Amino acid sequence: MWGRMEFYFAKPVGIGHKVACVYLEAGDKIIKYGVPIGSATKMIQMGDHVHLHNMKSDYLPTYTNTYENQITGDANPSNLTNLSPNQVS
């Protein structure tokens, strides 16, 4: 879909991790597999590593063992009234 793109990383990115192929503002939907998998929590440059430090779930918070990363999404029960994945901005 995106053809060939080349990026230079400041730090190594693990196998299977995500890299932004577009510029994103905070609040923008993160699209993978053609569907939103969460929202950006801050500005993301093209080529940035995309993970818990700059995105969050639109449904349930993501739990990790690292204290500062424990809450990276807001559980928002109001989402439950509209579970449509078609919330692409």
Add this chain to the structure above:
Amino acid sequence: MRPGFTFQKTNMKHMQWEGYLRKDGRKGIRNYIAVVYLVECAHHVAREITSRCKEHSVQLIGFAGCYPNAYADRIMNALCTHPNVGAVLLVSLGCESFDRRRLEENISSSGRPVHTIVIQEAGGTRKAIEDGQSWVEWCVGILDHTMMVNMTVDDLVVGTVCGGSDATSGITANPAVGLAFNRLVSLKGTAIFEETGEMIGLEDIMSKRAASPELAIELKSSVQKAARYYTLMGHGSFAPGNADGGLSTIEEKSMGAYCKSGDLPISGLIKPGDRAHKPGLFLMDVVPDGDPLFGFPNINDTVEIVEMVASGCHMILFTTGRGSVVGSAIAPVIKICANPKTYARMSEDMDINSGAILQGEATLEEVGDQIFEGMMMVASGIPTCSEGLGHQEFLLTYKTFTPLGPGCLPV
């Protein structure tokens, strides 16, 4: 130990093998004696019996609770009459509330040899173990004469579970299982996928595949039920290892998990212990009905495997990126390793290396075919890695379910 999955296509050319014919007409791919404790207090005796009969095909399962539970009762009845089970030894302490008499009656009326040991009546631990051991040894002779029957793909029921997922799971192993499922379902086999808690965000996409409009509504509401349940519990189906492996959110994990189901139409929705009413692809709704009563829906991967086996699965396709080692009692587990680094580290535990796709050494289609052929080989009796290593994980917990809605199993 490694049982060499060499994919000799020739011996499976006709996709036909010999299975075990049960008196109730069902066909199994293993011929096990199940040793079943009916409360934790009887666990030690049951385990001792199993370990003394190790050279025979004995499987240890049980229910720890002393309080009654309709779900646990139903699952246990389904497991004790599973096609891979040829005979059952029940081990009761004597004062627990599990309805052992009805369980024994059900097993007996399915035509399987069954014997109950009540430890309090047998005269304690030592006598109960001796009694159990001699019954199992007697039973081995009976099972050796089990009638054999031709089995083909359309006799098979296969479930899929993912565990220890990372971001490679959704790229290699899960879509490859999806291809194997497509092939199984097109050949009139039965395929079951599950974990509605990992379909959060996908309810619209999935319900479009429903065989009927009523089923579409049921599929959608099963995911909405899961989202509500997990929100009330305050924790989604997401472990720290998932995030370390590059998965950021439950939606991302969901999309990766969902592709295990392939892309054929969905024939129905079942709950744990329900059997598919016809061949096809089925979603299993594993999230309890009503408000959370007994905690998390499935406290680990093993509980999900047990539920699929109770719904008649002969075997389980288990995908993992981080590297799970689990197997299962009663049904063989084929492990498909999504991450090439994990495979290099833990290859003894992995039946199929789908990480080869990321290294350019295999295509998704080739791995899908390997999985399908692996299923046929395991059905014909070849042990999986976890069987060879002696894995027999089992766990049955408390849950509450209401019966299926009318739209769940369209004709």
